[in-house]
Amino acid sequence: MDLATRYMGLTLRNPLLASASPLSNTLDGVKRLADAGVAAIVLYSLFEEQVRQEAERNARLVDAGADSFAESLSYFPAGAQLETEPPRYLNLIERAAGAVQIPVIASLNGATPGGWTSYARAMQDAGAAAIELNIYSLPGDPHTSGRDVEQRHLDILQRVKDTVSVPVAVKLGPHFSSTGEIALRLDRAGADALVLFNRFLQPDVDPEQLTVVPAVDLSRPAEARLARTWISLLRHQVRASLAATTGVEEPADVVKYLLAGADVVMSASALLRHGPQYATVLLDGLTAWMRRKGYASVGELRGLLAVPADSDQAAYERAGYVRALRAANASLGPW
Template sequence: MESCVAAVDIPVIGSLNGASLSGWAETARRMQETGAAALEVNPYAVPGDLGVPGSAIEERHVEIVHAVKDAVSIPVAMKLSPFFSATGTVCHMLDAAGIDGLVLFNRFLQPDIDIETMLVRPAVTLSAPYEAGLARTWIAILRGHVRASLAATTGVETGADVAKYLLAGADVVMTASALLRHGRSYAATLLADLSAWMERKDFATIDDFRGLLAIGTDVHAGDFERAGYVAALSHAKETYGDFLVRA
């Protein structure tokens, strides 16, 4: 961390994953001491114990927030899984616990099966734009309902993908897969494409359109989503024909 901070002129955000509350806190403290401007805590874990209730997993996330926030004075964000039973409730819990940012969503590494050797193989795949829909949906729902900043991750391949996340209400848009595919200089391409789109749409600043397509705070999110579901089915029928089986 220290060498990275010394090598660049931009703020460096440290990402950490821990196993115990004391480990989370101590690692966070050391990263702040070595120059991190902010932290992203990443509680990457697949709950394999079938006896652990969802409420215990949610409470563990809150405990991690308290432990890290008590250990440092810099901003702290949490990278979330998309697999909570009530994502909105969890986000409200973390917001109340004092988290400064929510990163939506983490991508779990899912192994593959080799049917010839009959072995489980590790698999690391880069994200694709089609995966961004879930994160955009929740950012649009959460915009205006939480104090924490909203960071978008997953499925950012083009400037258009950046614009979509910003229209949904993201404060920050992140990408790793696009840079791994195209190289570090591709970041400039993303920014140039976003600027060109903004010029075509007569937006002078990002704040002119950030959250323009978020779900309003006076709109019932459930009703909004239901209307979207019905509209999607109608569009699918127009596109693919009457594929619905009626009882």
């Protein structure tokens, strides 16, 4: 059974990737994921704000010691800046790339133009096989236009592409007014892959304590439908590779994404729920399905259910919507 896959120019042993999660926070976690069979690993995201906060904290500690007495400087390591997050992250990239025989992909969430480019270059130099741009930015200012939000994505991509030579993926959120158009614009701007979709972690409200509380929920299979829809629509419209993420729980979810047209399928929630070894279950299930259906390679089934290239996409989707409503009405019966 041939599971070999190409993703933004990288040759992979299969289409299952481990997306960014706490599992890739350590070298041991990276090794466990690789041993379980994933074809590539996206490391946890490096956030520029976190980097700046650590640098500022270290600077305050140094200043405090200098104001006390010279000997107090010995309490703080020489070259304290080296203890901040970027070196730790870059060290993980370097060690992981040397420890596993699969591509290690860095994930970056910058906040300033200089942050995006300088960290991206450092990640490449540390051995990252590719860089995933985790553009996690919700426009809370109601005066920010949709076009400004889209342009920010394009500007970030172009800056990073001008800085590095490794492939660059863009992880998109699902809340654009025209997802198809921003995908096409990013594709034309040189994105090597589009990752659909980013899940924005939205806070909740505690009505007893009268506080806003963080809420981190793992994804469920029902959430995959939106990403599958857009992957199906974009399969024959973009040059960039398409990565599916969100809602992968069973082998059937991997199969569905591939049939819709995904080049690779990423999982985090299922691996967090069941452990890194669960990647073997997903891959074995994919292989068993292919054998049962008579497919010898992943390439034979990829995109079989994608929207045809020459179809009227809007009409195609509307027809599917109407069919779904009729089927729902028929199954529910009269009220």
